Amino acid sequence: MTRHGRLTGLLAGLGALVALVIMLFPLYAVVVASFESNYQLLGTSYNFLPPKLSFANYSAVISQQGGHIVSTLVIGVCTAILTLVVALPAAHALARYRFRVTAAAVGGLLIAQILPSVVIANSLFLIYHKLGLLNTYPGLIVADASYNVPFAILVLRAFMLGLPTDVLQAARVDGATEWKLFLRVVLPMSRSAIITVAVFAFLQGWGDFIFALTLLSGSTFEPITLSIYSYIGEFQSNLGDAMALCIVGILPAAVLLVVAQRYIAAGLTVGSVKG
Amino acid sequence: MARIAAPTSRPPARGTPRSDRVTEVAGRVRLWTRYARAVFLIPALAYVLFVFVLPIVYNLILSFEQTSPATIASLFAPFAGISNYKDILDQSTTQSAIVRTFTFTAASLFFQFFIGFALALLFNMKFPLRRVARSLIIIPWLLPLLITGFIFRFLFQTEAGAVNQILQDLHLISQPVGFLTSPGWAYFAVLVANIWLGIPFFTVLLYSALQDVPAELKEAAMLDGANAWQRLIRVTLPIVRPVIEVVIVLGFVFTIKVFDLVIGMTEGGPANSTEIMAPWAYNVTFQQFEYGQGAALNTILLLIAFVAAPVYIWLNRESLRR
Numbered sequence: 001m002t003r004h005g006r007l008t009g010l011l012a013g014l015g016a017l018v019a020l021v022i023m024l025f026p027l028y029a030v031v032v033a034s035f036e037s038n039y040q041l042l043g044t045s046y047n048f049l050p051p052k053l054s055f056a057n058y059s060a061v062i063s064q065q066g067g068h069i070v071s072t073l074v075i076g077v078c079t080a081i082l083t084l085v086v087a088l089p090a091a092h093a094l095a096r097y098r099f100r101v102t103a104a105a106v107g108g109l110l111i112a113q114i115l116p117s118v119v120i121a122n123s124l125f126l127i128y129h130k131l132g133l134l135n136t137y138p139g140l141i142v143a144d145a146s147y148n149v150p151f152a153i154l155v156l157r158a159f160m161l162g163l164p165t166d167v168l169q170a171a172r173v174d175g176a177t178e179w180k181l182f183l184r185v186v187l188p189m190s191r192s193a194i195i196t197v198a199v200f201a202f203l204q205g206w207g208d209f210i211f212a213l214t215l216l217s218g219s220t221f222e223p224i225t226l227s228i229y230s231y232i233g234e235f236q237s238n239l240g241d242a243m244a245l246c247i248v249g250i251l252p253a254a255v256l257l258v259v260a261q262r263y264i265a266a267g268l269t270v271g272s273v274k275g
Numbered sequence: 276m277a278r279i280a281a282p283t284s285r286p287p288a289r290g291t292p293r294s295d296r297v298t299e300v301a302g303r304v305r306l307w308t309r310y311a312r313a314v315f316l317i318p319a320l321a322y323v324l325f326v327f328v329l330p331i332v333y334n335l336i337l338s339f340e341q342t343s344p345a346t347i348a349s350l351f352a353p354f355a356g357i358s359n360y361k362d363i364l365d366q367s368t369t370q371s372a373i374v375r376t377f378t379f380t381a382a383s384l385f386f387q388f389f390i391g392f393a394l395a396l397l398f399n400m401k402f403p404l405r406r407v408a409r410s411l412i413i414i415p416w417l418l419p420l421l422i423t424g425f426i427f428r429f430l431f432q433t434e435a436g437a438v439n440q441i442l443q444d445l446h447l448i449s450q451p452v453g454f455l456t457s458p459g460w461a462y463f464a465v466l467v468a469n470i471w472l473g474i475p476f477f478t479v480l481l482y483s484a485l486q487d488v489p490a491e492l493k494e495a496a497m498l499d500g501a502n503a504w505q506r507l508i509r510v511t512l513p514i515v516r517p518v519i520e521v522v523i524v525l526g527f528v529f530t531i532k533v534f535d536l537v538i539g540m541t542e543g544g545p546a547n548s549t550e551i552m553a554p555w556a557y558n559v560t561f562q563q564f565e566y567g568q569g570a571a572l573n574t575i576l577l578l579i580a581f582v583a584a585p586v587y588i589w590l591n592r593e594s595l596r597r
Contacts, residue, residue: 013402019394020411023474026426027414029437033429046440090319097312103595110591111584112327116532118553119573122560123330129347146326153319161597178311207419209535225421246422253417261410269483
C-alpha cells in the first residue's frame, strides 16, 4: 500500500471509530445504567461509568420478570415457525409454477409490506374480541407474524428463483411428487434463506409492542416490551430494573448479530432491494 | 459482510422463460396437477385474508359507523356517513399530527440518507477492523423499537440525563434542558432517536450498492482526470441510484408508521407535541374509545402509506415479471 493509501486508511478508520462511538453510545449507556441503583440513576449528574458494579437490578429482573422473558421467547420462536409454515409453500409455488395470478400476488405482497401495523392492530382488537382470541398466545402470534409473512414470501421466492433448475428437473424425472420435491429438494437447498427469514421473524416477535399492547390486557402472560412499558408509569421508582430488562431485550439481537451476521446482512439487502 | 447470499444462478434475462417453465407450457399441465400446485398457496392465502384483508375491510366499514364502547360486542353499528372523518379531522391535534407526520418523515429521511450515505462511503474504504465496524453499526436497527424509545427517554431526561451531562461538560449549556418536558425539544428528541435507529438501514443498503460499482469504472474516471467529487457524482451515484430510490421509499414507509418509539419516549406528549398519526390513532381508539374515529384516522394513514405503493411496485417491477 502506498503512503497516501495508508494515510487515508488511517483517517477512514478514525472517522469510523468516531461514528461508532456516537452510534453505540446509547447502548453503552444502558449497559452502564443496568449496573446502577435507582438512587444513582436519578441523582443530580449522569455517570459515564457505574460508581459501583451492582448486579441487584439483574437479580430483581430475573426473579420478577423471569416468566415474562420465557413468554417473550415462546412468542418469538412461534412467530418464526408460523412465518415459515405460511411462507415456505407459497414462496415455492410462486417461484416454481406459473400461475395467472403470480404478478398480482407478488404485487399484493409488496403492498402488504407497506401496511402500518397500527391499522391492523386496531381492527384485530375488535375482530379478536368477537372471536375470543384476545389474551391468547395463538392470537398474538398470528398477529406478530404479520410483520414478516410478506417479506418472508418475497425473500424466499427470490432465493428459490435462483436455485439451479437442472437439479429440480432431475428430481422430477426421477418421479418425485410435487410435495416430495418441495420437502426433499427445495427446502434443504434453501437453508440460508430460511435462516434469514427465521432470524427476522424471531426478532420481530421478540420485540413486538403494538400487538401486545392492543391484543393483551390483564393477560396471564406478557412480553417484556409490555413490562418495560409498564415501568414507564413508575419511571422514578424502578429505573434500574427497567434498564436491566432493556439489556435482556437487546440480548437476542446482539447474539444473533454475532452468530448469524451473514444471514442478517443478506436479509437486509435481499429483502429490500430484491423484494 | 456477506454479499447477497442467495441466488446461485443469475435470473434469466427479461422475456426468456425459465427452462422448466418452457417444458411445462409445452407439456400442458393436467388440471389436477394445477390444483395440487395451488394447494401450496392456501396457507398464505388464508393468512393474508385473515390478517391483512379482513382488518383493512373491517377498518373501512368501522370508519363509517357510529361506534361506542357499547357497540364493540356487536358485529355492526349504525351507519354514520362521513361524520367520523369530519369529527376527527376537525380536531386540531389531528391536523397537527398529520402535518407533523410529514415533517417528521421528511426530516428523518433527509438526515438518515445523508448520514447513512456518508457512513457507507466511509465503510467502503479500506481500514483496519472494518468488518467488525460494519457489523456493529447494524445493531441499532435490530433493537425492539419500544426499547429504543425507552433508552432515549433515559438519555434525554432532564436530571442526570446523558445528553444534558455531555452538553454541560462541553460548556454548551449551563442549565439542564427539559428535552422531554418542553414541546419543541421533545419533537426534536424523538426525531434524533428516529434518525439514529434508521441510519444503519441506509448505511448497510447503500454500502452493499457501492460494492456493485465496478472498480475499473472509477479507475478509468481517475485516469481521465476526474477528482473524487466528480467520480462520486458522475460514476458512483448513477450506479447506486436504483438502491437509493428503494431505500427512500422503504424509509418513507417505515417512518410514517412510527409508533413504538413515540410511546416509549413521550407517549405523544408533552401537550401532544410529539403526536404523529400512528400513536394518535391508537390514542383515539384505545384511550378515548372512539373506535369509529380511530378507524377513520387509520384509513387516512393507510391512504398516505398507499401513496408509496405504486412507486414501490414499480421499483420492484423485475420481480413481478419473473
